[in-house]
Structures are given as structure tokens and as C-alpha cells.
Amino acid sequence: MGPVPAGDLTTAQRAEVQRLLEHAERQSGLTFSAYLGAWEGGREGAEALLERLANPDRSVLVAVDPAGRQLEIVTGRLARIPLDDRACGLAALSMTSSFTTGDVMGGLRDGLSVLGEQARRMRVEHVDQP
């Protein structure tokens, strides 16, 4: 399989990713970001990308470098409480399954769905639903 070019998403696919991010945010109350392209510094570089967000502590960054075949999921200091590393590992596994076949969009869809679902806020009867 050849490398998938970075940022090679159509307008419709970008809109779908945006919808997935918004859905994950509504589910969890966390800010979700997707970065598609190359970055430097591996894990530390991805953490530096997270720092550039408005509220890094409550944010989740999904960074995908299709050409470098690298995926980093970075959770902020507070975001890692509802979204622990095991849940992130599960999302990473589902994403790389699609990336292996060259399906970048499918991987993003699966990963963001898993992350949003895993980070879902606990609903408390008589508090959230009076």
C-alpha cells in the first residue's frame, strides 16, 4: 500500500470529520481536535500541538500522519480522566486497522466514535434529567 497523501480529504470528508468532532464533544464535554499531516518530534511534537489549543487540559488531539504512518492520541491533564490511556489504545487500534488498508477517513470515523463513546459523561438521574 502506498502512502496516503496528507490532507487528502474532500470538502465533504472534512465536513464529516467536523461533525464527528462536534458529536464527540457533545457526548463528552471535552474539546476534540484532529490534525492530519506531518509534524516533527513524534510524541513530544504531538503534545506540543495539543498545547496550541485553546484549552489543552480539557482537549483531546488525534494527530495522524498518513505519509509517516504515525498516529498520536494526546489527552489533556483533565481529559485523560474520563478518557484513560486504555480507551485511547482501543481507539488507536481501530484507527490503524483502517489506516492499514489506506482508509484514512474510515479510521478517523472509527477513532473519533470510539473516543467520544469512551469519554461520554456519566448521566445521573434527577441531575441531568430532572
Place this chain on the structure above:
Amino acid sequence: MRSLLASVAAATVLAVTSLALAGPAAAQSGVVYDGDDPGPGYTPLEALTLFVGIPLLSILIIAVAVYAPGWVKGRSASSESAGAGEPLWLTSPAGAMTAPGGPGMITPGGPTDHEERGGASARW
């Protein structure tokens, strides 16, 4: 493009079937009534043009009219994404979120003892 070919193939099958089914009806039209003036009739070429060519041309025009906007959009979308190489960064609208902080929420509103980032790394 595949769906267009399928449409044209379906139209061709429909036209041929219609002609075949119209055969028996045409056979009964040999009866001549008073005052009938059936005229010289069509040559095979005229019949083909009238009953096959023109319908196919109409179908083709309609199909192009239906699919052309999609083709144009697809081309412009791919030219937009051809700026590939540029990283794409999308973020959920954080301003719209309600930060969880009430009782029963998993995410605490205040500081915690978590000092480091979490997450996962993978390569494929």
C-alpha cells in the same frame, strides 16, 4: 460514470423490450378501414432513429444534466484538497460546550493530581 452506463443500458433494454412487445399490436393493424390513409410507412433507419436514437439521446442529455454538477463539484473538491501537503487541523467548537462540573460528572472541574498528558501512540 458507472451509474450513467447502467442507466443507458437499462434504457436500451427498455427500448428493445418495448419494440418487441409492440410487435403483436402492429400485426393486428393490418386491417384497413374506409378512409384510412396509412401513408408510406417508416424505413428501418427512420424507425430506429425515431424509436431508439431519439429516446437514447434524450436519456443521455438528462443523465448528463443530472450527473454533471456532481462531476464539477468533485473536481473542484479534489482541487481544493490538492493543496495536500498542508496539514489539516479541525477542532470541535469548544465555545459551544458546557464544561462538566456538576455532581456525578466524571471529569472534575478543578485541578487533579494528573500532571502529565495521556493518550496512545501507534504506527502502521
